[in-house]
Amino acid sequence: MTLDESDAVRRDADDPGRRSMFLVPPAAGGRYEESAYLVGNSLGLQPRAVRDEMLAHLDDWATLGVEGHVEAHDPWENLPQRLALPSARIVGARPEETVVMNTLTVNLHLLMVSFYRPSGARHKIVIEDAAFPSDSYAVRSQAVLHGLDPETAVVRLRPRDGEDVLRTEDVIAAITDEVALVLLAGVHYLTGARCDIPAITAAGHAAGAVVGWDLAHAAGNVELRLHDWDVDFAAWCNYKFLNSGPGSPGSAFVHTRHLGDPSIMRLDGWWGTEAATRFDMAPVSRPPATADAWQISTPQTLALAPMTSALQLFDEAGLPELRARSRRLTDYLIEALDAISPGRPLEIITPREPERRGAQISVRVHGQDVGQLAKRLRFEHGVLVDSRKPDVIRLTPVPLYSSYHDCWRASAALAALC
Ligand SMILES: *Cc1c(COP(=O)(O)O)cnc(C)c1O
Numbered sequence: 001m002t003l004d005e006s007d008a009v010r011r012d013a014d015d016p017g018r019r020s021m022f023l024v025p026p027a028a029g030g031r032y033e034e035s036a037y038l039v040g041n042s043l044g045l046q047p048r049a050v051r052d053e054m055l056a057h058l059d060d061w062a063t064l065g066v067e068g069h070v071e072a073h074d075p076w077e078n079l080p081q082r083l084a085l086p087s088a089r090i091v092g093a094r095p096e097e098t099v100v101m102n103t104l105t106v107n108l109h110l111l112m113v114s115f116y117r118p119s120g121a122r123h124k125i126v127i128e129d130a131a132f133p134s135d136s137y138a139v140r141s142q143a144v145l146h147g148l149d150p151e152t153a154v155v156r157l158r159p160r161d162g163e164d165v166l167r168t169e170d171v172i173a174a175i176t177d178e179v180a181l182v183l184l185a186g187v188h189y190l191t192g193a194r195c196d197i198p199a200i201t202a203a204g205h206a207a208g209a210v211v212g213w214d215l216a217h218a219a220g221n222v223e224l225r226l227h228d229w230d231v232d233f234a235a236w237c238n239y240k241f242l243n244s245g246p247g248s249p250g251s252a253f254v255h256t257r258h259l260g261d262p263s264i265m266r267l268d269g270w271w272g273t274e275a276a277t278r279f280d281m282a283p284v285s286r287p288p289a290t291a292d293a294w295q296i297s298t299p300q301t302l303a304l305a306p307m308t309s310a311l312q313l314f315d316e317a318g319l320p321e322l323r324a325r326s327r328r329l330t331d332y333l334i335e336a337l338d339a340i341s342p343g344r345p346l347e348i349i350t351p352r353e354p355e356r357r358g359a360q361i362s363v364r365v366h367g368q369d370v371g372q373l374a375k376r377l378r379f380e381h382g383v384l385v386d387s388r389k390p391d392v393i394r395l396t397p398v399p400l401y402s403s404y405h406d407c408w409r410a411s412a413a414l415a416a417l418c
Pocket of ligand 1: 103105106132135189214216237
């Protein structure tokens with residue numbers, strides 16, 4: 001039994017979100033014009049304002065050439081510093097703790113150069129066994145960089161038998177006095193489960209470890225208070241929930257406690273010296289006591305351009321409002337999936353309690369090829385979800401632009417195909 005379509009339409013009229021600010025891809029099949037786009041956890045949709053913003057940068061380049069660094073409508077040389085302000089608000093950081101640069105995995109490496117300092121027995125890195133592969137590869141190579149064996153230096157935590165999500169108490173118990181670094185995901189990419197960042201950070205510190213967070217699936221999805229939670233460092237991308245476009249630069253956070261500390265190692269470049277004397281061409285860097293000290297190279301202006309309008313939408317809506325709508329949308333999606341699940345091979349693996357998850361609902365599909373299922377959802381029903389081998393599909397109604405009708409379409413299409 002699927003829920004009633006007209007009820008979904010009525011909910012959209014009462015609780016419309018900001019879909020009109022975005023470009024929704026046309027459906028590749030089915031009877032509706034627009035896609036039901038439930039993959040904003042992978043690549044957020046294009047805000048309408050982005051095209052003009054990008055064209056304005058191209059016009060500045062055409063008419064100003066190199067003078068655009070200072071004279072462009074949104075001057076190129078300190079665009080990352082302006083973008084650090086909305087970026088900081090999204091994660092509950094201070095502006096000086098936040099820097100926009102590079103991409104996520106590169107930033108994790110740069111931050112581990114600073115914050116993974118194995119010494120004697122205290123040398124291990126704790127991650128999840130089901131960590132995103134890039135994070136797994138990054139921590140292994142960091143261990144090798146320090147002359148350690150990644151098989152013993154990297155501790156991979158598994159959920160208990162029969163469970164999909166790590167328990168906070170099991171994570172805390174694993175932080176022994178051999179652990180130098182804990183690096184976990186704020187929201188898990190596969191299960192959509194939210195980690196208890198303040199509890200694990202505090203326990204890690206009590207055990208003498210540094211605690212860093214990969215916020216790829218958390219930033220712009222759930223409310224965060226990185227400064228107050230005393231997180232050591234964090235990194236996230238801006239192309240998932242933050243809608244800044246394919247390959248957009250990442251953001252990084254370093255807590256004020258560590259800013260300006262001369263004992264902390266960094267890899268330096270001319271963009272990490274203080275801005276006022278950057279062009280003095282001095283032989284030795286003078287890094288500022290801000291997260292900007294972690295910058296290395298010239299900012300990627302054309303890739304940064306969409307972020308101005310994309311992040312502004314978060315300031316306009318406010319995360320509390322977005323999170324509240326996200327709860328309403330996901331509650332509806334869960335209800336719609338529960339309505340079709342009896343007699344079908346579908347099992348929600350994301351925690352049901354709203355405070356233990358964000359916008360993503362992951363569903364295990366038993367005995368069916370999920371890659372094939374995702375294709376049929378797209379080409380026969382115009383519903384975009386993504387699949388992760390061997391048996392999970394992820395459905396993410398994004399509170400800025402997704403509708404109740406998108407959720408209804410996903411459940412109706414799954415009912416037809418499973
Ligand atoms: C999306 C994602 C990445 C991607 O990293 P890039 O360096 O931006 O390609 C890394 N880690 C996690 C947990 C992710 O979700």
